[in-house]
Amino acid sequence: MKITKTLIVSAMLAASSASFAHGDKEHAKGAAPMKMEQKEWGIGGHSNAVKRTVEIRMTDNMRFTPDLIEVKQGETIKFVHANNGKVMHEFVLGTKKELDEHAALMKKFPNMEHDEPYMAHVAAGKKGEIIWNFNKVGEFDFACLLPGHYEAGMVGKIKVVAQ
Template sequence: MIKKLYILTLLTVFSFSTHSFADKNMMSVGTEGKSNEVTRIIKIKMYDNYFEPNSFNFKAEETVKFEVENFGELVHEFNIANAMMHKKHQPEMQMMVENEILLGDSIDRKKMAKMAKLDKSMSHQHSNSVLLEPKEKQYLIWKFSKAQNIEIACNVPGHYDVGMIAQVKIDQ
């Protein structure tokens, strides 16, 4: 119990200290989009462990609605970011596994809400991502920023490493 509290305290300190940096970082790949600005709707299928399609081409400033559905038998994440952001997000996902919020084929959303009160990073409330159980479907509207190459990836522990990544090329 003491050990758990200690870890939570550490995590809270960590997430407070990195939050403004994380927000700024996220802005570099885009921002949450508005539904009246959507110019394209794209259906994404998630399987164990890959995306279909797995490469995209967008224009700078374009607003896209992603309809994401999990056809796999495992929990998967759809996360729009760059490689560095994915790397930073992975320890949060690992903590969700260690706290038994994130299970192989399900998400304990009750526990997630409870933990989120103690540590915001455990809420998985990021505008650039959705986390889905098998058969779940959710949409995400994203406005891309400047021309660059970024990645849509799944940061469920182990999945990024086996290549659950879609390359995103944003042109001027």
């Protein structure tokens, strides 16, 4: 019996709320608007609400610079991700639990696509961006979940403090 990608995706979505990985494609520009969904770590932001821009460099030594960012509750941040490496990297916001689950899925399904407002998939030598509103206080994580990158320590923290 042949199992299609659609069937696999449907089964995985039913079993988990985690997002799926994808291959070497960048996120589609000009595609349908992304669904803005409240997450434990905030909600997608709008460009007219951006309070500041934070550039994050990604390198092939499997590190983000900076890897610790402090944000005030309610602040909308535009993250600009500069991939200074020679391989694809990504930036995914979430909780440690969500990132661990997503990383495990990426190992099983490395070419499955996803496109969420809290993710940027950036080709070597390119830039990507996301705009995110941190409307909840707490400590959250970000990581590159491409197979091997997360395990190598390509992670960071965002501390959201009360106003």
